[in-house]
Amino acid sequence: MTKEVFGEQLKKKSEEIEQMILLYLPKVEGFQKKIMDAMHYSLTAGGKRLRPLMMQESFFLCNGKKRELLEPFMAALEMIHTYSLVHDDLPAMDNDEYRRGKKTTHIVYGEDIAILTGDALLNFAFETAQKSFSFCETLEEYKQVAEAMKILAKKAGIYGMLGGQVVDVEASGKEIPLSYIEFIYQLKTSALLEAALLIGAILAGADKERQEKLEKAGTLIGFAFQIKDDILDISSTSEELGKPIHSDEKNQKTTYVTLKGLEQAEAVVKELSEQAILIMEEMGFKDSFLCMLFQSLIDRRK
Amino acid sequence: MTKEVFGEQLKKKSEEIEQMILLYLPKVEGFQKKIMDAMHYSLTAGGKRLRPLMMQESFFLCNGKKRELLEPFMAALEMIHTYSLVHDDLPAMDNDEYRRGKKTTHIVYGEDIAILTGDALLNFAFETAQKSFSFCETLEEYKQVAEAMKILAKKAGIYGMLGGQVVDVEASGKEIPLSYIEFIYQLKTSALLEAALLIGAILAGADKERQEKLEKAGTLIGFAFQIKDDILDISSTSEELGKPIHSDEKNQKTTYVTLKGLEQAEAVVKELSEQAILIMEEMGFKDSFLCMLFQSLIDRRK
Numbered sequence: 001m002t003k004e005v006f007g008e009q010l011k012k013k014s015e016e017i018e019q020m021i022l023l024y025l026p027k028v029e030g031f032q033k034k035i036m037d038a039m040h041y042s043l044t045a046g047g048k049r050l051r052p053l054m055m056q057e058s059f060f061l062c063n064g065k066k067r068e069l070l071e072p073f074m075a076a077l078e079m080i081h082t083y084s085l086v087h088d089d090l091p092a093m094d095n096d097e098y099r100r101g102k103k104t105t106h107i108v109y110g111e112d113i114a115i116l117t118g119d120a121l122l123n124f125a126f127e128t129a130q131k132s133f134s135f136c137e138t139l140e141e142y143k144q145v146a147e148a149m150k151i152l153a154k155k156a157g158i159y160g161m162l163g164g165q166v167v168d169v170e171a172s173g174k175e176i177p178l179s180y181i182e183f184i185y186q187l188k189t190s191a192l193l194e195a196a197l198l199i200g201a202i203l204a205g206a207d208k209e210r211q212e213k214l215e216k217a218g219t220l221i222g223f224a225f226q227i228k229d230d231i232l233d234i235s236s237t238s239e240e241l242g243k244p245i246h247s248d249e250k251n252q253k254t255t256y257v258t259l260k261g262l263e264q265a266e267a268v269v270k271e272l273s274e275q276a277i278l279i280m281e282e283m284g285f286k287d288s289f290l291c292m293l294f295q296s297l298i299d300r301r302k
Numbered sequence: 303m304t305k306e307v308f309g310e311q312l313k314k315k316s317e318e319i320e321q322m323i324l325l326y327l328p329k330v331e332g333f334q335k336k337i338m339d340a341m342h343y344s345l346t347a348g349g350k351r352l353r354p355l356m357m358q359e360s361f362f363l364c365n366g367k368k369r370e371l372l373e374p375f376m377a378a379l380e381m382i383h384t385y386s387l388v389h390d391d392l393p394a395m396d397n398d399e400y401r402r403g404k405k406t407t408h409i410v411y412g413e414d415i416a417i418l419t420g421d422a423l424l425n426f427a428f429e430t431a432q433k434s435f436s437f438c439e440t441l442e443e444y445k446q447v448a449e450a451m452k453i454l455a456k457k458a459g460i461y462g463m464l465g466g467q468v469v470d471v472e473a474s475g476k477e478i479p480l481s482y483i484e485f486i487y488q489l490k491t492s493a494l495l496e497a498a499l500l501i502g503a504i505l506a507g508a509d510k511e512r513q514e515k516l517e518k519a520g521t522l523i524g525f526a527f528q529i530k531d532d533i534l535d536i537s538s539t540s541e542e543l544g545k546p547i548h549s550d551e552k553n554q555k556t557t558y559v560t561l562k563g564l565e566q567a568e569a570v571v572k573e574l575s576e577q578a579i580l581i582m583e584e585m586g587f588k589d590s591f592l593c594m595l596f597q598s599l600i601d602r603r604k
Contacts, residue, residue: 026461031465031469034468034472035460035464039460087417087418091394092393092394092412092413092414093417110394115389115392115395115417116389116464116467116471118421119385119389119464120460122421122424122425123424123455123460123464126428126455127455127459136444136448139444142444142445143435143444146444146447146448149435150429150432150435153428153429153432154429157422157425157429158328158337158422158426162421162422163334163337164334165418166334166422167334169414169415169418170336187334
């Protein structure tokens with residue numbers, strides 16, 4: 001697949017996923033329609049729908065057939081990702097007024113509604129994921145969906161993304177050692193990618209070995225992705241990036257780059273992504289769209 | 303059962319439930335231990351554990367046998383109730399510094415950690431509830447637990463408690479009609495009581511008719527409970543109540559009492575609770591602990 005063809009496919013797939021997710025959002029109606037409106041606003045603020053896309057690709061690579069089981073989890077994972085951004089942007093957190101060029105949720109709806117919107121998206125993610133059960137016919141399928149629920153909750157929570165955010169918040173403005181950085185990156189960024197790849201595999205009925213390999217690929221790619229973020233924050237221009245650069249410096253954040261320098265950070269990104277791609281090769285997935293997606297996350301310039 | 307015996311049983315049951323819930327909380331350990339500590343702090347700030355207690359009583363009245371299926375949901379529901387209090391108390395929301403005589407979570411841990419603690423409790427509620435699946439042996443049990451998950455998510459979310467909070471936040475400081483008040487009370491307060499009674503019945507394998515009756519009893523008792531709250535806010539003393547009185551006036555809140563007056567509010571509480579108790583009678587539950595619990599919520603002076 002050429003880079004051009006990949007780019008077109010990525011665009012098409014992302015758009016299709018966005019349309020699918022919108023169908024799972026609540027209708028904007030009733031006394032509580034403001035929160036539904038704010039949920040829509042927050043979820044349609046752009047983005048490549050990377051996590052549901054990874055879940056879908058993992059599912060198909062593992063020969064998943066019953067897409068009805070998968071879609072609710074794809075939508076749920078994107079809702080969880082979105083809630084974390086809404087709460088991250090709050091004045092008491094990162095205090096950001098813009099995200100991807102659009103005003104953040106609390107700027108548009110007020111801080112109280114933004115807090116409740118994050119809560120609503122997190123809660124609705126589980127409300128959405130459980131819809132998979134209504135398509136289960138066999139005991140085996142119930143077990144798979146229950147296992148997928150377990151992974152979704154775990155990777156989003158204090159042993160996953162949320163745990164990473166907490167340590168990140170605490171570390172802000174402090175000198176922290178490399179072990180902390182690794183912990184934060186693995187939880188804050190890798191956890192939801194691991195969830196995406198693992199849930200795709202589980203719902204496709206993949207065996208344990210394949211599940212573990214895909215999870216490991218998620219860990220590596222997430223880590224590489226986050227270091228790449230640090231690198232771009234220093235070396236890119238704010239025009240290219242579409243958001244302010246040097247934000248880590250502004251927030252006095254210790255990052256992989258401030259600890260290890262640009263050159264070593266670049267080398268580690270390369271090494272991690274090579275490891276991830278090796279795992280994909282072992283499974284016979286080297287020429288897959290998913291593997292090209294991994295590569296594109298590492299090569300990106302924004 | 304005399305009132306005295308009931309009071310002793312209530313105390314004993316509440317304490318047992320508290321101990322059980324603590325076993326489901328995460329261990330305070332690892333890099334992210336601050337959030338675990340804050341979760342413990344928030345969850346052990348007192349309270350009668352009313353919701354898990356109702357769930358348990360509903361389960362046993364419906365001849366539930368397998369307690370392992372029930373306990374994760376009891377813990378989960380209390381976590382959801384607690385997260386809503388933590389977020390409710392935030393400066394951008396009700397801005398309360400004390401709850402039940404203890405400093406609120408954001409006063410002790412800071413606003414950022416309090417936001418994340420609420421998120422963590424909500425997420426962990428689903429992480430906890432799904433543990434029930436690990437005790438499922440038959441397809442029937444998987445179906446029951448999946449149905450209980452659905453109810454938990456729905457009653458906590460925008461079509462339940464959270465939806466009520468959103469409308470409540472929007473209505474603050476405004477003149478609102480009775481239809482709004484009824485909507486807010488049913489969602490904000492009744493929804494989690496409905497969830498408690500309904501999930502208990504579902505996990506006990508009760509039939510649809512019994513499920514619906516218990517849910518309806520929850521609606522009525524929740525509504526009565528909330529109007530009673532409004533009444534006590536006006537007629538009680540702050541000493542007796544353990545929190546500041548006239549808080550509705552301070553927050554310029556329209557309540558059932560400000561709209562209808564004390565006398566009619568008292569009459570409605572009586573009518574609603576009589577209806578709830580009639581439903582219990584129809585099911586043969588009139589002399590149950592649960593029915594006495596309903597009565598005690600209406601008769602309370604604080």
